Amino acid sequence: DQQVKQNSPSLSVQEGRISILNCDYTNSMFDYFLWYKKYPAEGPTFLISISSIKDKNEDGRFTVFLNKSAKHLSLHIVPSQPGDSAVYFCAASAGGTYKYIFGTGTRLKVLA
């Protein structure tokens, strides 16, 4: 049973436009969410996080939105740049635990 789902395996976006990556979860106990970016042959690197007490968190070009009632979060990248081309994973945890459940990832390709 996949508790964290990223239903879009891939996404292509033109440079300068907005990229929207989606993540759905089923466990209502999840209260902390992370996004990681992963380049080929490298480990995932932390991008941005959000706690369930917020519905939005922004860091430069990256914004994460959380809709608790829909059990949905999204990562917006504006403007998208070719260097953003990578696989993006969302991850969730419950109750301050350190055990994160990861989604399957979305491969973003930003076209120059």
Added chain:
Amino acid sequence: NAGVTQTPKFRVLKTGQSMTLLCAQDMNHEYMYWYRQDPGMGLRLIHYSVGEGTTAKGEVPDGYNVSRLKKQNFLLGLESAAPSQTSVYFCASSVGSGTQYFGPGTRLLVL
């Protein structure tokens, strides 16, 4: 700071062979983790440790053992490798339940 390093980067094993993957971190993090990543799947937690001398099972622990004899090192052992253990293995560390910092990965092929 090197962050999180993993040794080796790539290894080929025959079925039944054993090996140990080494993870080292220089950030003085208490928590360390081993994950595996397979095509079409997210990272799945194998084992983790919340401090020196402690280990615990994650989602997919079968066929693996771990040891945390020193705070900075976390070892993942495969006693008798199977083709199903062909994967990319990532180590991570964190301060408590915060952001996890990942190593570059070890690609393992079991024939």
